[in-house]
Amino acid sequence: MQQNTQPSYMCINTCPNGTNQQHTAAENMGLYSSSRGPLASALLLCFCMLLLGVHGGSRRLYIVYLGDVKHGHPNDVIASHHDLLSNVLGSMEDSLASMIHNYKHGFSGFAAMLTEDQAKQLAESPEVISVEPSRSYTATTTRSWDFLGLGYQTPGDLLREGRYGEDIIIGVIDSGIWPESRSFSDQGYGPVPSRWRGKCEVGQSWDGNNCSRKIIGARFYSAGIDEEVLKADYLSARDGMSGHGTHTASTAAGSVVEGASFHGLAAGVARGGAPHARIAVYKSLWGPRAQGNSATILAAIDHAIHDGVDVLSLSISGGGPDDKNSFGMLHAVKKGIAVVCSAGNDGPRPQTVGNTAPWVITVAASTIDRSFPTVITLGNKQQIAGQSLYYQDKNSARSSFRTLTTGVGDLSCTEEALNGTDLKGKTVMCFPQDRKLALTPLWEFQSALQNVRKAGGSGLVFAQYTTDILENTANCGGIACVLVDLDTGYQILEYMGSASSPVAKIEPARSFTSKEILAPKVAAFSSRGPSIYNADVIKPDIAAPGANILAATGNSYMLASGTSMAAPHVSGIVALLKALYPQWSPAALKSAIITTASVTDEHGMPILANGLPRKIADPFDFGGGHINPNRAADPGLIYDIDPNDYNIFSCIMKRSASCNTTVMPGHLLNLPSISVPDLRYPVTVSRTVTNVGEVDAVYHIAIESPVGVRMEVEPSVLVFNAANKVQTFKVKLSPMWMFQGDYTFGSLTWYNDQRTVRIPVAARITIHDFFADVA
CATH class of the missing domain: 3.50.30.30 (Glucose Oxidase; domain 1)
Known part of the structure; x- marks a missing residue:
């Protein structure tokens, strides 16, 4: 066969444990190029076959730990791993085939497929601290709640202090619910909260007995739905063919169910994020494809405001100034109801994000540390x-x-x-x-x-x-x-x-669950920003688990993916926060989630966004980052907003002739983010933060400027005490380039010894009159 010293290829090493990891070591060897010609493609196939050749002896996944990182550049760390492994396996080719993960940032080590003898030989190397078999972790709940630090058996601070969401009412606007599911058992529940003003609407295969102390209300809206679609469904709040509403409701607030699984896969305890919360059902989506319209959705929002829900969960795509649901959601927010929406499933293409109104929490989808090899x-x-x-x-x-x-x-x-x-x-x-x-x-x-x-x-x-x-x-x-x-x-x-x-x-x-699986990542299908219509508001706001999530459907359980699955994760967490801080506004709850989000995984590596190619996630992938519920319970500072401040911005949303022409740009709202999509001249924005931590506190600023932008913050220190709980600061963004640019990203972080309060920043330098400037 014809040989080439530098074939163009990227090989993915896939192993029986189900983990997939790009072999960046191939890049270090000069074997990777971004172009791929016919000869290179042929060599790719041959070389990958060589890398994945079968070795003698039974192999399993081992974790080789080497202690602190002893090399300056990650590529040098990877090279040292392969040098060590090659000495045991006999060749660089065998090392490439065996290696699954490289740990090269917070600590040094690697995961590799090895025989028992090879593992023992590695353990005898003086630089090796330990060699241990990779352990599988038994999946508990949908796994996502344990992954987020809200395990039911060992609850984190938020789950325990938020009383498991007790008596918080989550309104689910979706395709209905299957009330007989074990996830909606009301065993152990007290009376329905006296503030509840909703009703249990009877219909096909649904009578008053289908409501309970768990499902405290049920309504359905069929106006404007095609008759053929309705024929394939129940004309009631009962979930029909899609199972979508049952899945989302049980993810947000399902009761604890032992022994749930999908035909033995993902077995464990199924429950919602706020398992003691009450559920109000508003069926607005119909048929096997869960179809609805603005009329049904607005009717549901209207009733939900009346009925007294605390949180609204909408796993429904939409957004932009022509989103007919946005003003309904704004009214809900003005009544103190937090509104959580899905970002859409049109990723990884940019400018596909939906539900972009600044008053809602828009959720991207992420992966978790479980796979199904x-x-x-x-x-x-x-x-x-x-x-x-x-x-x-x-x-x-x-x-x-x-x-x-x-x-x-x-x-x-x-x-x-x-x-x-x-x-x-x-x-x-x-x-x-x-x-x-x-x-x-x-x-x-x-x-x-x-x-x-x-x-x-x-x-x-x-x-x-x-x-x-x-x-x-x-x-x-x-x-x-x-x-x-x-x-x-x-x-x-x-x-x-x-x-x-x-x-x-x-x-x-x-089912394979392991902390060695690189997670979270932003799922490829998750819609991305910037918003086509509201680019001066960063969307999505946050990422949460949405890939292969186990939850109820009918009398069984299924695994499903989508931002539809991510949104109810946030709805459940918002319910816990609402139970913990009942007086907080929707904006405060949203701020706590965004400013405490994670931008690195458990290994200290930047969170990645699946796409083509994979890349480090940015605010248009996941907003403030990946949700961290227990940190959100103690945010330190919050960016609050008087709901009336949305009125001027909402003129953009309504496109009404009666609106004042001097509307407020989104970046002037007191959001926990800053986006300036048209940075031609220096722009100054103000932000106000409220101290919700210790009475006496001092915070310092850490600035990460977007590339090509100079950011200045005044003052650089915020001092809080009993008399000064609220402080305002100014941020000046100045373009450093004189040519049209793409979006670049940064952050502003207030910090002290106890907390960090981070907001994302996006900016795009533009030239208003390019040819005049060139001349």
Whole structure:
């Protein structure tokens, strides 16, 4: 075979434990280039096969700990890891194939697939502190609550001090609810709060007995919904075919349920973030696709304001000045109701974020430290891990070796590509029609599945850029199905090209939870900012778990993904905060969440955003960062807003001729963020903070200026005491460049020995009259 000293490739090492990690060591060796030609692509396949070759002995995942980082640059740390591992395994190629993770920032170490003898040999090296098998952590709840530090058995400060959300009322505007689910048991609940003014509206398969001390109210709104859609649903508050509303309601406020799982996957204790909160149901979405309209949603908001909810949770896409729900949400906020909305599922493309009104909390979706590895064993005994919710019995015929073939033609498994091909008893390898997309449309997998089943196939391996969304693999109609990333797909193709009779076996998925999984990451599907219409308000506001979340649906439990799953996580946390601080305004609650968010993971590494390519997350991916509930319970300072201040800004939203033409730009609102999308000249904004911590406190400023922008803060020290609980400071942003730029990002952080209070900053330098300036 023709050789090349610098092939262009990026190889993804995939292992039976289900973790996927880009091999940045390949970059250090000069083996990676951003371009990929035909020869380079061929070499990629060959070299990846070499890296993933099968070694003798049974291997498992080990964690090798080396102590403090002893090298200045992360690449040097990675190189030292490979030098050490190569000495044991015998070659750099074997080291690359074995390595899963490199720990190179807060501490030094790595995770690798090793035999027991290799692990013992490594442990004898003088620079190695310990070598231990990687431990699986049993999933408890949807796992997301433990991941966020709100475990039920060992509750964090917020869960305990917020009394588990006791008697807080969460209004869920969605597709209804399945009241018989164990997640809505009212056992142990006291009387319905006397301030509740709602009703239990009867309808099809729903009578007064379906409300309880847990589900304290139920309404439904069908006006303007297509009759055919209504025929496929219950004309009542009962959740129909989608299960969407049941899932979101149980995520926000589901009661504690032991032994929940999806066919044994993600087994543990299912519950909501505020498990003792009450639920008010407002069914506004209908049919299998959970469709609604502005009329139904506004009616639900209107009733919710009347009924006395404390929090409104809307997993509904929308936003911008033409979002007909925004003014309804503003009225809710003026009544002291915190409104939480999903950001949308149109990522990773920029300018796709919805629900961009500054008075709502807009939530992006993130991944958690759990995966569902599904092992694919090839005929050469090579094992590759994909991701799936395929749960059939391991002893079934579907788990045996089957002939492995491709979707022929362009490999996309379209009806035209298969063209009547007989796939009886075969496992089929399929690719999306456009392999350059960072997020393959969900319908492509479904289409490929349908076509493979129609042709008699017994298995489907579908390659796509991201495996963030798995629920489509939960029921593949009797055939084994699994998702793999594109590079893994190419590796499988290479095997198929080298084998005379390629075969593969797909095993059922397993649940794998480990702190060694790099999480959180912003999910690829999560919509991104900036807002097309309101770029002077950073959106989304916050990120929360939204990928493969276990929650109730009907009488069972399912795993689902989307910002629809992320929003109720925040709704539950807001309910806990409301119980802890009943007098706080919606703006104060929002501020506490944003200013205490995390921008690094548990290993101290910057949170990444899945996309093409992956990158370090910025405020248009996750706003202030990833939600940190226990820190939000003690924010120190809050950025509060008088709801009447939104009135001027809302003229932009209403587009009303009666609005004053001198409306307030969003960056002049007292938001816990700053965005200046048109920075031509120096701009000064004011922010006011209220001390909610110790009475006597001193905070200092830390400034991280956006690239190309000079930021100055006056004063640089804030002193609080009994007589001065509120302080105002000014921020001056000045462009340092004289040419049009893209958005750059920074932050402002007030800090003392106990707390840090951070807000994100975005700015874009513009030139109003470019040609005049050039002249």
